[in-house]
Amino acid sequence: MRHQRKGKTLDRNSTARKALLRNLATSLILHEHVNTTLAKAKAVKPVVEKLITTGKQKTLTSRRKLASYITIESAVNKVLEELGPRYAERKGGYLRIIKLGQRQGDGAETAQIQFVND
Secondary structure (H helix, E strand, C coil), X not given: CCCCCCCCCCCCCHHHHHHHHHHHHHHHHHXXXXXXXXXXXXXXXXXXXXXXHHHCCCCHHHHHHHHHHCCCHHHHHHXXXXXXXXXXXXXXXXEEEEEEEECCCCCCEEEEEEECCC
């Protein structure tokens, strides 16, 4: 039973799950939309939204906090210089998930996660 367990495990151990979410978040920031499974899209959405909220403040502290999670410097710069100011007036809900149907090979529910345009 999963009583009082937060988050989805995505059938991975903790280090593989953290690496998956980190790489998916970086790809989403760089490309602004990613096609993935519905479960992974739902898992990465709060992670990226917290990163964007951190990126609204263009300070050294926020840069270091972003750099500790996002390993690619260009993605950190994009959050601070482009995405943070874009959503400065918005209080949350920076991403949307669009269901795409089932994947041909294994029938997994697929979705596209993308940034909301203001």
